[in-house]
Amino acid sequence: xxxxxxxxxxxxxxxxxxxxxxxxxxxxxxxxxxxxxxxxxxxxxxxxxxxxxxxxxxxxxxxxxxxxxxxxxxxxxxxxxxxxxxxxxxxxxxxxxxxxxxxxxxxxxxxxxxxxxxxxxxxxxxxxxxxxxxxxxxxxxxxxxxxxxxxxxxxxxxxxxxxxxxxxxxxxxxxxxxxxxxxxxxxxxxxxxxxxxxxxxxxxxxx
Amino acid sequence: xxxxxxxxxxxxxxxxxxxxxxxxxxxxxxxxxxxxxxxxxxxxxxxxxxxxxxxxxxxxxxxxxxxxxxxxxxxxxxxxxxxxxxxxxxxxxxxxxxxxxxxxxxxxxxxxxxxxxxxxxxxxxxxxxxxxxxxxxxxxxxxxxxxxxxxxxxxxxxxxxxxxxxxxxxxxxxxxxxxxxxxxxxxxxxxxxxxxxxxxxxxxxxx
Numbered sequence: 001x002x003x004x005x006x007x008x009x010x011x012x013x014x015x016x017x018x019x020x021x022x023x024x025x026x027x028x029x030x031x032x033x034x035x036x037x038x039x040x041x042x043x044x045x046x047x048x049x050x051x052x053x054x055x056x057x058x059x060x061x062x063x064x065x066x067x068x069x070x071x072x073x074x075x076x077x078x079x080x081x082x083x084x085x086x087x088x089x090x091x092x093x094x095x096x097x098x099x100x101x102x103x104x105x106x107x108x109x110x111x112x113x114x115x116x117x118x119x120x121x122x123x124x125x126x127x128x129x130x131x132x133x134x135x136x137x138x139x140x141x142x143x144x145x146x147x148x149x150x151x152x153x154x155x156x157x158x159x160x161x162x163x164x165x166x167x168x169x170x171x172x173x174x175x176x177x178x179x180x181x182x183x184x185x186x187x188x189x190x191x192x193x194x195x196x197x198x199x200x201x202x203x204x205x206x207x
Numbered sequence: 208x209x210x211x212x213x214x215x216x217x218x219x220x221x222x223x224x225x226x227x228x229x230x231x232x233x234x235x236x237x238x239x240x241x242x243x244x245x246x247x248x249x250x251x252x253x254x255x256x257x258x259x260x261x262x263x264x265x266x267x268x269x270x271x272x273x274x275x276x277x278x279x280x281x282x283x284x285x286x287x288x289x290x291x292x293x294x295x296x297x298x299x300x301x302x303x304x305x306x307x308x309x310x311x312x313x314x315x316x317x318x319x320x321x322x323x324x325x326x327x328x329x330x331x332x333x334x335x336x337x338x339x340x341x342x343x344x345x346x347x348x349x350x351x352x353x354x355x356x357x358x359x360x361x362x363x364x365x366x367x368x369x370x371x372x373x374x375x376x377x378x379x380x381x382x383x384x385x386x387x388x389x390x391x392x393x394x395x396x397x398x399x400x401x402x403x404x405x406x407x408x409x410x411x412x413x414x
Contacts, residue, residue, distance in 0.1 A: 020386065048253055049278070057317040069261075084377070108260075112262070173306070
C-alpha cells in the first residue's frame with residue numbers, strides 16, 4: 001500500500017523465495033549495511049498480518065491487466081506498541097508483499113487466490129536516522145535495498161493521505177478502530193473523511 | 208477456504224470484533240466446552256498468516272454480488288511443525304476469516320481493500336478426539352461453536368481435493384513449496400494436477 005506504480009520492482013531476484021521466507025529464523029529489524037542499505041527482513045511472513053488488498057491503485061489508471069495481491073505485515077514489537085498507543089514506535093517496519101493472483105486452478109472456479117509469483121517486496125521503516133523519520137525501500141532481491149529518495153511521490157502521498165503517522169491504517173481494519181479510540185488519526189485524514197461525508201452538492205448551496 | 212457456501216454464518220455476533228481480535232492475549236488452542244463446543248480462538252489475528260483470496264468459490268455460482276476476502280491463519284506451533292514435516296501435527300487450528308471488501312474509499316480508485324465487516328470465522332481443527340481426526344466449526348459469535356456434522360459436504364470436498372492432509376495447501380503459496388519438497392502432497396491432489404496438465408483431447412486419443 002505504498003507507491004506501487006512508482007516503486008514496483010521487476011523482482012526477478014525475489015521469485016524463488018516462497019519456501020525460504022516461510023522458514024526464516026527471526027532477525028533484528030531494521031538492520032542496515034555500512035553504506036545505509038536496508039537488509040532484507042527475511043522472516044516477515046512470520047510477523048503480524050495487517051491486511052491484504054487486490055489490484056488497489058491510487059490513480060485513475062486501469063491497472064496492469066494482471067491480478068495482483070498486496071499483503072502487509074508489521075514486526076511484532078511495533079504491533080504491540082500500536083495496540084497500546086495507537087501509533088508506531090521507532091524501529092517500526094511495515095512490509096508490503098506483492099504477489100500474483102490466479103483464478104482457475106485446483107477446484108477454484110471464481111475469484112482469485114494468491115500464487116508463488118513474488119512481484120515485489122517493499123518496506124516502510126520508521127527510524128530516527130531518516131529525514132522525516134520514515135523511509136521507503138524497494139527490494140529487487142532478498143539481500144538489501146537502497147533508500148528511496150525523499151523526493152519520490154510516495155513520501156508526499158503518505159504524508160497527505162495516510163490515516164496514522166504517514167501509514168495507511170485506513171486500509172488495516174483491525175488497527176483503524178484502535179487509532180480511532182486512541183485519537184491518533186491524522187488531521188489530514190480526518191479532513192478528507194469529513195469532506196467525503198458531506199452530502200453531494202453542499203458546496204454549491206447559496207449560504 | 209473451507210465450505211463457504213455451506214457454512215457462511217450471518218455473523219452478526221462477530222461484527223464489533225475488529226479492535227478486540229487485534230488485542231487478544233495468547234490462548235491455548237484448541238479448547239472446548241464440557242459439551243464439546245470449540246472456544247473461539249480469540250487471538251488468531253496474531254497467528255501466522257497463510258494467504259488471502261477474494262471471491263473464491265468452488266462451484267459454478269456467480270457469487271454473492273458482494274466482494275469478500277478470506278484470510279487464513281494457523282497457530283504458530285502447527286506452522287513450525289509444518290515447516291519441519293510438510294504436514295500438520297495434532298492440535299492444528301486453521302482459521303478462515305471472511306471480510307467485506309470495498310473499492311472506493313480514501314484515496315483508493317481501483318481494486319479492493321478489506322474493511323471491518325466481519326462476515327464469518329470458521330476453524331478447521333486437527334485433534335485426535337474427532338472422527339477422521341479433523342473437524343470444522345463455524346462461529347456465529349466470538350464465544351464458541353458447535354462441531355459441523357461430519358456428513359456436511361465440506362468434509363468430503365477437503366478429503367477429495369485438498370493438497371495436504373485435508374487442507375487446501377494448494378492455495379497457501381509459501382507452504383505448497385515445502386509440501387512438494389517434503390513429499391507430503393496427497394495422492395488425490397497429485398492425480399488432479401496430472402489430469403489438469405494433460406494436453407487437451409488426450410483422453411479421446413485411440414489407444
